[in-house]
Amino acid sequence: MTGLLTDVTMFVLAVLVGFEVISKVPATLHTPLMSGANSIHGIILLGVVVVAGSARTPLEYALVAVAAAFATANVVGGYLVTDRMLEMFRTREGR
Template structure:
């Protein structure tokens, strides 16, 4: 693949990922954060494709950096979502405990 095709794939992957994520309304962003961050996988796939086809050092370094940063973004999004879900989880009820009245 020539450089133009690789740049085109990268730009389209970034644009598509941004457009899909930006369409999530602000009221739904918190509960849908993990899904929105998973969409960044599109950017990750584009970066992997560019890294696999790179023959010169600069595109290779930039695409490997893009793969690294996209991976951190995806994993971080899932970690934050997991923490938020734990915060909103139902707390165990105290119905099973007997209170001693004085």
């Protein structure tokens, strides 16, 4: 029971600290920070590979597949958002 209470306490504190930090980010920095944060999901993909090596049951395989799909979507999305954001600063030919 103590372990569960500790885990719930850490989760609630993480949510509160995360909300406080994110709410202080100005709108002009939101997109660059979020695209960078999404690309960090590449680390989660490495974790998925490690966990996939020890998966034995169909439920574990399903959870690995879901984690891999979400992490991949975040990595790709982070890079696409960054590329689109940087496209705004490139000069166009013919102007």
